[in-house]
Amino acid sequence: MDDSIRVTVETDDEEETVRVYDAEGSVEVDDATFRFSVDDATVDGANETNETKEPDPSPAKADSPSDSHRLVAVDDVPARGTVRFEALNGERGTEGILERSGDEVYAWRNSCPHKPHVRLDPGFGARTTNDHIVCHEHGARFVRGDGFCTRGPCRGQSLDLIEVECRDGDVYLSDDRFDSGRRL
Numbered sequence: 001m002d003d004s005i006r007v008t009v010e011t012d013d014e015e016e017t018v019r020v021y022d023a024e025g026s027v028e029v030d031d032a033t034f035r036f037s038v039d040d041a042t043v044d045g046a047n048e049t050n051e052t053k054e055p056d057p058s059p060a061k062a063d064s065p066s067d068s069h070r071l072v073a074v075d076d077v078p079a080r081g082t083v084r085f086e087a088l089n090g091e092r093g094t095e096g097i098l099e100r101s102g103d104e105v106y107a108w109r110n111s112c113p114h115k116p117h118v119r120l121d122p123g124f125g126a127r128t129t130n131d132h133i134v135c136h137e138h139g140a141r142f143v144r145g146d147g148f149c150t151r152g153p154c155r156g157q158s159l160d161l162i163e164v165e166c167r168d169g170d171v172y173l174s175d176d177r178f179d180s181g182r183r184l
């Protein structure tokens with residue numbers, strides 16, 4: 001399946017959202033397991049056949065492992081707002097955002113701790129001030145470069161850090177939990 005589906009599983013204590021490049025599988029959260037199966041013809045269009053497709057977790061068809069971890073040029077990360085990316089672990093993707101604080105670039109899971117299915121960056125950049133990333137839903141504020149929530153319904157919680165590094169003017173995913181990444 002070339003396109004991903006976004007699966008959110010919510011229990012009383014936890015919520016998890018993943019992007020999945022597979023027509024069937026499961027997502028586990030807490031003690032709950034959500035199993036799903038998608039009709040390819042519905043998702044990918046009427047021309048789909050029964051032929052098995054290898055998932056392509058790295059659509060950029062990178063030349064080297066290092067290239068498969070490249071997300072964007074540092075200059076493409078704006079001083080205000082954010083850029084979205086996807087970190088992949090096999091057929092599972094996690095959406096992240098990149099933000100720039102001074103000369104440093106930081107990456108966070110694109111998810112508000114208050115309601116994890118809410119994306120801080122819905123696709124056109126997260127709201128930011130000089131010092132904070134602001135959740136558009138209920139106004140929680142997270143310190144830029146730190147991720148700590150100082151105001152709002154999830155005050156005291158932090159964004160989930162995704163490790164990245166800057167090399168030769170580009171931003172690379174360096175987080176061991178993922179084996180490739182790409183800009184969205």
Ligand code: FES
Nearest residue numbers: 112114135138140
């Ligand atoms: S969903 Fe982000 S503050 Fe409520």
